[in-house]
Amino acid sequence: ETGVTQSPTHLIKTRGQQVTLRCSSQSGHNTVSWYQQALGQGPQFIFQYYREEENGRGNFPPRFSGLQFPNYSSELNVNALELDDSALYLCASSADLIADTQYFGPGTRLTVL
Amino acid sequence: KNEVEQSPQNLTAQEGEFITINCSYSVGISALHWLQQHPGGGIVSLFMLSSGKKKHGRLIATINIQEKHSSLHITASHPRDSAVYICAVMVRRSGGSNYKLTFGKGTLLTVNP
Numbered sequence: 168e169t170g171v172t173q174s175p176t177h178l179i180k181t182r183g184q185q186v187t188l189r190c191s192s193q194s195g196h197n198t199v200s201w202y203q204q205a206l207g208q209g210p211q212f213i214f215q216y217y218r219e220e221e222n223g224r225g226n227f228p229p230r231f232s233g234l235q236f237p238n239y240s241s242e243l244n245v246n247a248l249e250l251d252d253s254a255l256y257l258c259a260s261s262a263d264l265i266a267d268t269q270y271f272g273p274g275t276r277l278t279v280l
Numbered sequence: 281k282n283e284v285e286q287s288p289q290n291l292t293a294q295e296g297e298f299i300t301i302n303c304s305y306s307v308g309i310s311a312l313h314w315l316q317q318h319p320g321g322g323i324v325s326l327f328m329l330s331s332g333k334k335k336h337g338r339l340i341a342t343i344n345i346q347e348k349h350s351s352l353h354i355t356a357s358h359p360r361d362s363a364v365y366i367c368a369v370m371v372r373r374s375g376g377s378n379y380k381l382t383f384g385k386g387t388l389l390t391v392n393p
Binding site: 207208209267271274 | 284313315320321322323324325328366368379380381382383384385386
């Protein structure tokens with residue numbers, strides 16, 4: 168148990184739709200990062216939020232956006248879904264920005280048809 | 281070339297064997313993480329290292345910063361150790377306080393009884 172939860176567990180969408188994935192971090196964890204993991208690959212960094220501000224972004228287009236809330240929850244939004252967006256989406260939280268232990272959620276498996 | 285390379289990609293062992301998984305990286309890092317991912321997705325942080333060696337139960341992780349190399353060892357392996365083991369490096373992004381994790385592709389370990 169990492170104390171990080173994600174919802175939903177699984178999700179099926181069609182191309183062009185929009186999706187919101189949710190993550191609830193441990194209380195006191197100011198940093199949350201989102202990752203995309205395609206089948207058979209390591210996770211890829213999407214972006215990071217620190218105290219409700221975006222604090223870094225990987226090579227993902229603007230249709231991937233996020234929010235972090237004061238209650239240590241966060242969202243990943245993906246617009247105009249594409250087939251290649253099918254993946255496991257993981258969030259990870261940590262107490263602070265710098266080189267801290269990452270606590271991962273169980274992930275949301277998104278399938279785009 | 282990926283910034284983080286793991287070897288081997290797949291490893292099959294008999295129960296009781298000593299196992300080593302290697303990780304090499306090509307960038308300057310502030311810390312290195314070893315993670316365990318079971319089927320279904322959940323990731324657990326095993327170790328965070330910035331120098332030397334750490335031990336937890338049957339798991340030992342070492343890092344050589346000069347050689348940009350880390351190893352994860354499992355002593356007296358057990359079928360429940362079967363999982364994907366992922367090496368991830370914490371890299372400081374250019375400017376500011378942005379850090380991100382860059383992941384290897386993982387090593388699939390299967391321990392047979």
